[in-house]
Structures are given as structure tokens and as C-alpha cells.
Amino acid sequence: KENGAETALRELVTEVLAKRQRHAERRRVVVETEIESSAALVHLPRRLLGRLIEAQIDFALTCAEHGGQIILRAQCGSDERLLLTVQTSGCAASADEILKAAREPTDRKSAQRPLTIAWSAVRSAAKVMDGVAEIDVTEDKGAMVVVMLPQRRRSDRE
Numbered sequence: 226k227e228n229g230a231e232t233a234l235r236e237l238v239t240e241v242l243a244k245r246q247r248h249a250e251r252r253r254v255v256v257e258t259e260i261e262s263s264a265a266l267v268h269l270p271r272r273l274l275g276r277l278i279e280a281q282i283d284f285a286l287t288c289a290e291h292g293g294q295i296i297l298r299a300q301c302g303s304d305e306r307l308l309l310t311v312q313t314s315g316c317a318a319s320a321d322e323i324l325k326a327a328r329e330p331t332d333r334k335s336a337q338r339p340l341t342i343a344w345s346a347v348r349s350a351a352k353v354m355d356g357v358a359e360i361d362v363t364e365d366k367g368a369m370v371v372v373m374l375p376q377r378r379r380s381d382r383e
């Protein structure tokens with residue numbers, strides 16, 4: 226436990242999903258989680274990690290098809306990395322539209338699209354935690370957002 230930055234992953238994910246449950250229910254989207262270990266602890270600040278998970282869920286809810294499914298997977302690797310994956314069963318928009326929203330906005334109108342805002346939030350949150358975020362969209366198979374984070378922030382290791 227360093228600098229008070231120890232977070233129980235399952236507990237945090239449960240809290241985030243409780244906040245987003247009403248939105249998911251309105252869209253009839255089922256949200257499931259798969260956390261590698263029920264007692265997984267990561268040495269990352271709870272608030273920042275919570276924001277990142279919220280951003281991933283928001284992105285998935287924005288692009289998931291009505292009546293679809295979202296699965297959040299979390300696993301801690303032996304290489305001291307935390308892998309957070311959010312995958313949708315399908316997409317409300319075409320793969321091209323989702324990828325277009327994930328690119329840097331070229332004008333004010335595209336910067337205000339919900340998918341663009343949600344993706345920007347995911348990328349920013351990952352960057353703050355010394356991680357990376359990637360998106361993969363396959364036509365008719367859904368979208369996947371993968372975030373890879375060091376289990377300890379650079380400032381905690383020094």
C-alpha cells in the first residue's frame with residue numbers, strides 16, 4: 226500500500242455500475258462484469274480509476290445497440306499491468322461512424338458528439354494514469370475499448 230493508493234477493484238466496479246444502471250436500464254442494455262480475482266487490489270488512486278471505468282462504461286452505453294449487452298473485464302497481469310476491457314454485443318451506429326467519432330474532432334460540431342466526448346474522456350483518463358486506450362470496432366460484432374494501465378503510477382514508484 227503506497228500513498229494510500231490501494232483500490233479493491235471489484236468494489237469500485239460495483240459502485241461505478243450502480244451509478245450507470247439507470248441509463249443502462251433505459252436502453253435495455255445488460256451490463257456484466259468479469260473480474261479476474263474477487264480480491265484484486267491495484268495500487269492506483271480510487272477516484273482516478275473510477276473516472277476511467279465510468280468513461281469506458283459511458284462510451285459503451287453510447288455506442289451499444291438498444292437491448293444489447295456490455296461486458297467489462299478486468300485482469301491484473303504478471304507484468305504489473307491492469308487490463309480493462311469493455312465490449313459491446315453490437316453497435317447502434319456503423320463501425321465507420323464509431324471510428325470517426327474516436328478520431329480527433331475536426332470541427333466544433335463533431336467535437337460535441339456524445340461518442341467523441343465519451344472517447345475523449347476514456348483517452349484522457351488513461352493518459353492521466355500513465356496508460357493507453359485503444360478502440361476496435363467490427364461491423365456487426367460490436368465495439369471494444371481496451372485500456373492498459375501500470376498497476377502503480379509512475380509517481381508512486383519513484
